[in-house]
Amino acid sequence: MRDLKHLYYFENLLQITNNDLISQAKSEGKKCVAYLCENTPEPLLNLAGCFGVRLFAPQTGSMDIATYYMTSLLCETCRALLERSIEGGFNFADCLIAPDGCTMINRCAENIELLRAMGKDNDHFFYEHMEVPLKADDNGVELLVLQCKNHILNPLHENYGIDVSEAAIREAVTLHNKVCRLIREIGDFRKEANPRITGYEFAILTLATYVCPKYLLIDKLTETLEELKTREPDENKYRARLLVVGSEMDDPGFIKLIEETGAYVCADRYCFGSLPGRDEIKLSDDEDALTSVCRHYVYECQCPRQMNMDKVYSRKQYINDLAREYGADGILYNQIKFCDPWAYEKALGSAILREKYDYPVLAVDRPYNINSSAGQMRTRVQAFIESIEIKNIQGRGKHGCD
Amino acid sequence: MDVIKNPNKIAGEQSIAALYNDGKVRKRREWRGLKDTMYDFGRWLHIWGILVNVSMGRGFIKGLFRYRWMANYLAVPHMVDKFTVGQRDETLKITHTAIDYVVYEVATIVKGCLRGDRFAGNDKKLSDRTVAVDENAMTAYMMGFPTLFAAQREVPTLFSANLINQYSAVHYIDVAQAFGIPGDVCPMPETEAGVSIEDDLCVIGKCAVQVNTTCDGSMMGNGIMARRLEEDYGIPTFQLAAPIRFKSEDVQKYAAEDIKKAIAFIEDQTGAKWDWKHYFECAKRVNNTTRNRLEWLDINSTPYPQFVGAVFCLYNDTNYMGNCGRNPEFPSIDEKIMKLVQKGYQNKQMMAPEYRHRCVVWGVEPHFVFDMLYWMMLCWGVVPLTDMLSMVIKDQIADEDTPENREQAYYDMAYLVENMIMRNHTHGGYEALLDELWECCDKMNADMVMLWEHIGCKALTGMHGMFEEQARERGIHLVWVSHDLCDPRIYTRQAIRDQFNQYMRTVMREEPLDPSIEVLPDSYAW
Numbered sequence: 001m002r003d004l005k006h007l008y009y010f011e012n013l014l015q016i017t018n019n020d021l022i023s024q025a026k027s028e029g030k031k032c033v034a035y036l037c038e039n040t041p042e043p044l045l046n047l048a049g050c051f052g053v054r055l056f057a058p059q060t061g062s063m064d065i066a067t068y069y070m071t072s073l074l075c076e077t078c079r080a081l082l083e084r085s086i087e088g089g090f091n092f093a094d095c096l097i098a099p100d101g102c103t104m105i106n107r108c109a110e111n112i113e114l115l116r117a118m119g120k121d122n123d124h125f126f127y128e129h130m131e132v133p134l135k136a137d138d139n140g141v142e143l144l145v146l147q148c149k150n151h152i153l154n155p156l157h158e159n160y161g162i163d164v165s166e167a168a169i170r171e172a173v174t175l176h177n178k179v180c181r182l183i184r185e186i187g188d189f190r191k192e193a194n195p196r197i198t199g200y201e202f203a204i205l206t207l208a209t210y211v212c213p214k215y216l217l218i219d220k221l222t223e224t225l226e227e228l229k230t231r232e233p234d235e236n237k238y239r240a241r242l243l244v245v246g247s248e249m250d251d252p253g254f255i256k257l258i259e260e261t262g263a264y265v266c267a268d269r270y271c272f273g274s275l276p277g278r279d280e281i282k283l284s285d286d287e288d289a290l291t292s293v294c295r296h297y298v299y300e301c302q303c304p305r306q307m308n309m310d311k312v313y314s315r316k317q318y319i320n321d322l323a324r325e326y327g328a329d330g331i332l333y334n335q336i337k338f339c340d341p342w343a344y345e346k347a348l349g350s351a352i353l354r355e356k357y358d359y360p361v362l363a364v365d366r367p368y369n370i371n372s373s374a375g376q377m378r379t380r381v382q383a384f385i386e387s388i389e390i391k392n393i394q395g396r397g398k399h400g401c402d
Numbered sequence: 403m404d405v406i407k408n409p410n411k412i413a414g415e416q417s418i419a420a421l422y423n424d425g426k427v428r429k430r431r432e433w434r435g436l437k438d439t440m441y442d443f444g445r446w447l448h449i450w451g452i453l454v455n456v457s458m459g460r461g462f463i464k465g466l467f468r469y470r471w472m473a474n475y476l477a478v479p480h481m482v483d484k485f486t487v488g489q490r491d492e493t494l495k496i497t498h499t500a501i502d503y504v505v506y507e508v509a510t511i512v513k514g515c516l517r518g519d520r521f522a523g524n525d526k527k528l529s530d531r532t533v534a535v536d537e538n539a540m541t542a543y544m545m546g547f548p549t550l551f552a553a554q555r556e557v558p559t560l561f562s563a564n565l566i567n568q569y570s571a572v573h574y575i576d577v578a579q580a581f582g583i584p585g586d587v588c589p590m591p592e593t594e595a596g597v598s599i600e601d602d603l604c605v606i607g608k609c610a611v612q613v614n615t616t617c618d619g620s621m622m623g624n625g626i627m628a629r630r631l632e633e634d635y636g637i638p639t640f641q642l643a644a645p646i647r648f649k650s651e652d653v654q655k656y657a658a659e660d661i662k663k664a665i666a667f668i669e670d671q672t673g674a675k676w677d678w679k680h681y682f683e684c685a686k687r688v689n690n691t692t693r694n695r696l697e698w699l700d701i702n703s704t705p706y707p708q709f710v711g712a713v714f715c716l717y718n719d720t721n722y723m724g725n726c727g728r729n730p731e732f733p734s735i736d737e738k739i740m741k742l743v744q745k746g747y748q749n750k751q752m753m754a755p756e757y758r759h760r761c762v763v764w765g766v767e768p769h770f771v772f773d774m775l776y777w778m779m780l781c782w783g784v785v786p787l788t789d790m791l792s793m794v795i796k797d798q799i800a801d802e803d804t805p806e807n808r809e810q811a812y813y814d815m816a817y818l819v820e821n822m823i824m825r826n827h828t829h830g831g832y833e834a835l836l837d838e839l840w841e842c843c844d845k846m847n848a849d850m851v852m853l854w855e856h857i858g859c860k861a862l863t864g865m866h867g868m869f870e871e872q873a874r875e876r877g878i879h880l881v882w883v884s885h886d887l888c889d890p891r892i893y894t895r896q897a898i899r900d901q902f903n904q905y906m907r908t909v910m911r912e913e914p915l916d917p918s919i920e921v922l923p924d925s926y927a928w
Contacts, residue, residue, distance in 0.1 A: 069867030073586060073857055078864075100646040103618050103828075107864025110832045114868055129831060131653045134614055134621075134643035139663070143645075143656040150652050304622060307614055307641045309632065312625045338586050340860060344595070344622030347582035348629070363582055 001196065001234050005227055006220045010204045013212055014058055014252070017084065018092045025051050025213040026092060031160045033152075034093035034118070036081070036109055037101035038248075038271045039132040039303060041144070041293045043169065043176040043281065044152045045097070049162045051213035053093065054272070056250040057084040060369045069111050070104075075338045076368035077248045078108035085117040093118055094160065095125055097152055099132045101305060102341050124159040128152065135308040136299050144294040153290075169289040173281050179214045182221040183278040189228055190266045191326050196233040199244075199265025203252040206274045211250075238264035240388045243323050245269045245349065246334035247342035254370040254377075258332070261382045267326040269302065270334065275322060276300050304345035315345070316352045323359060330360040330388050332381070337365045360388050403760055403849045405783075406705055408752040413438060418488050418780065419918035426928050427480065438490050445498045449479045449505055456509045461516035461523025468521050469602055474563045474570050475512070478505060480928035481566045484773045485713045488780045492746035493753050496709050496739055500717040503735045507720050512558045514551055518606035520635070533668055534607035534637065536624075537561050538590075538615045540822035541726045542815040543642065543664045545688075546681035547674050553606050554724055559597045560590065564888045565716075567928055568771045568895075571888040574600065588766075588858040589889040591623035598627040601634075609671035610639040611664055614646075616825045617861055640667040648820035649830045657816035678803055681811060684727030685801035688818070691721050692795050694736045701747050702787045703846045708746040709739065710753070710786050711775040715767065718792045719823050726818065756915055758783035759879070762846055764790045764839050765854035765862055766824065768885045772895050772924070774902075778852070781919050782906050787846040791823045793838065828861035835865055836872060843878055850879040852902070856887050881905045894925050 013019045026032060033045040033052045045052025057080040066083035084090060096118055098109030109129065112118055119125025130151035133140025156162040183206055189197045205224065208217060239262035244255065248271040255265050269275045281296045283289055302315055323331060333350050335342035343365075350363045362384040367373050413435030421428045431446075433439060453475065456462065466472045482505065486497050517523035518532050531549060535541055537556035544552045563570040574596030575589050581599050583592055597603050610631055614621035628639040642664045645653035665676055695718060698709045717739075721732055745751075753776075761778070763786045769775050775786040799814035800807040820826070827834050843851065853869060856862055873880035883901045886892035903920050906912050914920055 071855075071857075071863040071866045074860055074864055103861045104864060106646070106831075107861065111864070111868065114832065129647060131645050131647045131650065131656075133656070134645075135641060135660075139656055139659045140643075143653065146652050146655075305618070307612075307621055307624060307643070309625070309628050309639060309641065312629070335584075338860070340587050340618035341622055343584050343587050344619070344625065348626055350582055365584060 001231060004201060004224055006224055007201055007204065009220065010208050013208055014204065016058065017056065017089050017211070019212060021212040021216045022053060022092055024216060030213070031094040031156075031162070032092055033095055033097060033156070034090060035097040036105050037099045038277060039099045039101045039297065039301065039305075040097055041148055041152075041297050043172040043293055044148055044290075046172045046175055046214055047156070047162050047164060047168050048171065050094075050156060050160065051215070053212070054210040055081055055090060056211055056272075057081055057089065057368075058250075060084070069115075070107060073338055074107070075104040075336055077336050078104045080368045082108050082111050082117070085112045086115065088120070090118050091120055094122060095119070095155065096127050097130065098128065099130045101132060101303065102339070104339070126155050126159055128155055132305075133298055134306060136301065136306055136311050137308070140298045141291065141295045144298055145291055148290060148294060166289055169293065170283060173283055173289060173293060175214055177280040178218060179209050179221070180278040180280045182218070182225055183209060183274050184280075186221070186225050186228060187274050187278070192233070193327070194233045194236045195264065195266070196228055196231045198259060199268070200252055200256040200259055202274075203255040203265070203268065206268065206278065207250060207252060207272055209278070210272055238262065240264070240329040240385045241266040241327055242330050242332050243267040243269065243319065243326060243328035244273075244332045244334060245319055246346065247271060247336045247339045249273070249334060249336070251368070251370050254334070254366060257370055257374055257378055258381050261378055261385055263381065263385050266328055267322050269319060269322055271303075276302055304341040312348075316349055316357070319349065319353060320357045323357075328359075329392075330362065330384065332384070333361060333363040335363075335365045337367055360384070360391065403758070406752070406757040408755050410752070412755065413490055417916050417918050419916070419922070421487075422922045422924045422927065424923045424926065426477070426926050428483065428927065431483070432487065434490055434494070438494055442486060442494060442498070445502055446479055446482070448502060449482055452506055452509045453478055456513050459513040459517055459523070460525060461519055465516040465519065465522040465604075469559070470573065471559045471563045471570060471597075471602065474567045477566045477928040484928075485711070485776070487773045487776050489753065489776070492708065492742045492749070492751050496742045496746070497711070497713045499735060499738050499742065500709075501713045504713075504716050504720045507724065507729070508557060508562045511554055511724070515553050515555055515558060515604040515606055518551070518553065519604035521605060529606050530608050531672060531674070532607040533672065534610035534631070536611070536613050536615055538620065538723070538822070538824070539613040540723050540818045541728070542818040543611065543661055543668070545684035545727055545815070546665070546676040546678060547668065548677055548680040550668070550672060550674050552724075552728070553604070555603045555606065556594050556597070557724070559603055560593050560888070565770045568888070568890045569926075572891065574602070575889055586858060588617060588619045588856065589887050591617070591620040593888060595623040595626045598630045601630065603627070605635050605637075607637055609668065610637055611642055611668065612639055613642045613644055613819060613822075615822060616828050617859065619858075638671060640664055642819065644816070644819045644825070646829045647831055649834065654813055654816060657820055658812040661812050661815045661819065678808060682801055682803045682807070685799050685811070685814070687727035687730070687733055688722075688795070689798045689801055690733050691727070691736065692798060694740055695792070696796070697740070698743055699788055699792075699846070701743055704747070705757070706747055706750050706752065707785055707787055708743040708751065710788070712769045712773070715789050715791045716770060718794060722794055723823055753785070754779040754783055754915065756783040757785050758912070759785070759850045760846065760848045761786050761850040761852050762788060762839065762842050762848040763852045763854065766828070766856035766859045766887065767791055767854050768856070768887050768898070769854070771888065771890075774898065777899065777919065778902065781914050781916055782902070782912070783915050784850065784852070786852070787848055788842065790827050793842055794823050794826060795821055828859070832865060832868065835861070836868055839869075840872065840876060843876070848878070850881065852881045852883060855882050855884045857884055857892070858886055879910065890925070896921060896925060
């Protein structure tokens with residue numbers, strides 16, 4: 001296939017945290033709301049006058065200082081973020097919103113706060129830690145509404161004069177939905193038998209929507225969508241279609257590595273992925289926008305921290321539904337090394353998807369930067385693909401899939 | 403701190419080194435002088451009496467053959483010996499009064515679980531009025547159900563089994579890892595998950611209530627166990643959500659509402675009705691427990707601490723978590739302990755020949771599984787004044803039955819659940835883990851902190867650097883002692899002691915009070 005016109009541009013944006021679009025938005029006088037964890041309601045960070053950026057740490061190498069603070073047994077994402085903040089890599093941000101999504105991300109944010117590793121020379125800089133519900137129910141919606149008021153909206157208004165009115169939230173949701181629509185339309189091409197976009201390309205586009213000001217991406221995303229409509233795909237060269245599921249993953253290199261082995265990543269159900277992260281938020285006239293946003297985040301959440309059994313079962317059903325919709329031959333569960341929630345979710349999910357839904361499943365843990373153990377991972381993925389191919393030869397392929 | 407020397411010679415043998423060999427059972431009983439040896443022997447017989455009583459219960463024989471963990475209970479008397487090592491006079495009596503009652507409580511749980519277990523006693527009537535609850539949870543939501551049995555199924559399989567036999571969890575850890583759970587998670591919920599995967603938990607209860615207790619691992623392990631209960635045995639489960647940032651005012655309503663839902667769930671499933679009169683009786687006992695514990699801590703903050711060590715921690719754990727005011731016998735045990743503590747304090751009773759350092763024990767603790775805290779006193783003269791798990795409930799809850807208090811009660815139950823032992827420091831932000839340690843050091847007049855660094859505990863290790871920096875700023879000696887909780891293959895008992903020995907020799911430049919016990923051949927000892 002011909003290269004996408006803007007792929008290089010998007011790839012470059014992801015080389016550093018403080019990318020050109022952040023600088024541009026800051027130069028326009030907007031405040032940068034840095035946040036951690038997918039459980040943060042994104043539209044509330046993209047109100048007029050501010051923009052949300054989910055923190056990540058591309059090109060991470062040494063994490064020695066963070067390892068001193070958090071030991072070598074903590075999730076590498078958290079250590080990479082702490083290391084980057086100590087290096088001063090997040091000083092463009094005007095505040096940090098940290099939901100208590102998991103113990104380690106919480107400790108990461110607390111270390112950043114105790115070390116005053118962000119917000120240098122900014123008297124208005126604030127750190128906010130917020131509770132996010134542990135179950136999908138209306139009690140949880142009520143909690144999240146209160147938490148968003150106390151830990152996002154009020155501080156933004158008080159420190160930076162951001163308009164947090166109903167109209168402002170509705171406008172932010174409209175922007176959010178626009179980006180979601182673009183990403184999902186682009187992502188739908190992955191359902192094709194002979195897809196016109198690679199999993200890697202899609203991962204680049206999706207990641208950009210988390211770590212760049214959204215309003216500055218719309219033009220190029222729209223152009224990319226138009227380009228894809230007429231893009232000629234290569235002859236089908238993929239050995240197997242994989243659905244990648246799992247924990248925090250902001251390294252498109254991981255998707256690239258999988259596809260280099262001959263697989264096609266047809267769907268992305270991980271933190272920083274588009275499913276369900278880029279589902280549109282439905283607003284209604286019967287309910288205020290803040291409650292609707294929170295309702296969306298509570299009920300659509302696929303994070304393993306939601307512990308009610310309905311959710312535990314429905315997360316696996318959701319994977320099954322995606323696998324069918326996107327025509328996956330197998331499922332790859334990935335977990336960032338030392339992540340407790342996904343350690344258990346990966347084990348239970350793999351068992352259920354194998355036993356109940358009859359999919360081939362590969363469960364792996366991986367480092368933050370895949371380049372630090374690319375060889376091992378490549379071998380495992382290759383072996384998995386071969387096992388799927390053997391099953392196909394034996395007529396036992398397409399488990400559970402039409 | 404100034405060294406305090408014990409003016410009294412310790413009765414009986416002067417060193418415990420002679421008791422240990424490489425086996426599971428010690429070479430012989432400790433000679434504590436005639437009076438204390440006879441007292442100790444009498445209590446040893448009492449423990450056997452409790453065990454015989456359990457063995458007469460319905461379902462015991464079937465349970466013995468079905469469950470791998472049952473065999474551990476033959477070693478209960480050895481566990482008690484482990485906690486009384488080197489003790490004399492009031493100290494010995496305090497420990498026995500407390501731990502013997504803990505043994506009785508656990509025996510009651512084991513007996514009940516086996517009686518109602520579908521594969522052992524199969525007492526359906528009992529099972530139908532049973533709610534299976536988390537072992538590591540504050541059972542506050544059961545305080546208004548006097549007719550129901552709260553079965554802490556994991557207590558006999560993991561927690562108490564591991565106190566008796568340090569290797570009891572190893573098989574189940576392997577089972578969990580074979581299932582796909584990595585080896586880097588906390589082995590405690592991993593063991594629980596392993597027991598469930600192997601279907602080795604008693605199957606009892608009309609329903610079950612799970613709580614997100616101390617950590618992400620514990621919360622996630624619940625899913626594996628609930629699946630077994632619901633899909634294989636048709637026992638519905640309720641997941642009670644306790645907020646993580648529980649110190650914030652803006653999460654309390656959420657927590658209280660979920661308590662209401664849990665109670666409604668239990669009522670629906672069992673047909674039992676919430677009894678406010680009984681609830682407030684239990685609340686009075688919880689308050690009594692808190693008052694007593696705070697008074698013991700006050701005495702421990704003086705130069706002559708009395709009720710310390712693993713048993714102080716275990717007694718608090720049993721009294722608050724499994725009991726939570728529901729057992730009317732605890733206040734009389736508290737009273738007995740209080741009399742002994744006051745007597746010991748008046749007599750300036752000491753537990754070692756010399757007190758050199760006053761130490762707060764912090765972090766996620768494995769000291770239940772061996773005699774580390776008593777050893778620290780005997781070997782190095784370091785007194786463990788209190789520990790993180792014993793720094794639990796501080797506030798009184800509403801205990802008069804009024805219309806306002808009935809609404810307040812949901813918030814009080816939420817407060818108890820949120821502040822359950824260990825969770826009240828591993829969650830709640832760094833303030834609960836870091837700041838409260840330094841407050842505790844000030845209150846207890848401590849000059850040293852022994853920090854149990856559980857390598858699988860992310861909440862704790864995530865603050866490693868901050869502990870070091872802040873201890874340095876405050877001039878407090880911080881001894882890191884790493885371990886992997888109930889997996890002794892990672893850190894053996896001696897590997898744990900060696901970390902303490904090295905700090906005392908190289909950093910403190912001290913010599914032990916009793917060099918003969920720096921190294922003990924007790925890796926396999928019960």
